[in-house]
Amino acid sequence: MSKKFMHHVCIQTDKYEESLAFYRDIMEFEVVKETVGFHGRDFNTWLKLDDFMIELQTAKKGNTFNKWSSLNEGIVHMCFLVEDIDAEYKRIIELGYNKFKIKNGVVIYDVEDGRLFKIKAPEGTEIEIRDTNI
Template identity: 25%
Template sequence: MNLSYIHHVAIIASDYEKSRHFYTELLEFPIINEVYRKERESYKCDFKVGESQIELFSFPSPPKRPNQPEAAGLRHLCFGVTDIEQTVSDLKKKGIRCEEIRSDPYTGKSYTFFKDPDGLPLEVYER
């Protein structure tokens, strides 16, 4: 088996336009492709994140996530950064509230969390 990298993470937004703006304008992820899937009444937008991607979906009235695969939510998504202080400063300048920077007790690396428009937890972790 050759599972060598994560290709993408999929997120279902409750407000597609708000989430699209957050990921493209505030986090500055470039759009790879965006389509409207009429048969599912669903938008799908792919963003480039380093060598990986985020797939952002819309669905009419997605249920809150107890455990269905087509519901809004994820545990958290973590982005590696080289300078966490600068990243947090950049996020705050864009009106994104971050938790205090903490230190991983096992690696000594710094990390913190912030949230997307649906309240999904996003993490930045200093490499």
């Protein structure tokens, strides 16, 4: 088997409406398919940005999720590249979203060969926005 590209990440949330609005309105994903009552879940929704997809789903009936922590093993954050970090920050602020991670008293900070900021999705996923590729 040869690997072609990453297809999707599955994100579970107990804040479905808030998370859906975040990925659709703030992160500019397109809703491809929303399924109600999917295998014991209230919702299972596919969102797409270019060739990358997120499968957003609620808990199965009767289950509750553990809260996200940066001390968990596995994926710690997702990163998206933008052409203009300042314009992207301004766009998100103008949409009324302000759950940014502060580092050393600032939101946008310098890293090796570029700048970035991090934003927290309603369900706790940390999203990194940066202006340079590795």
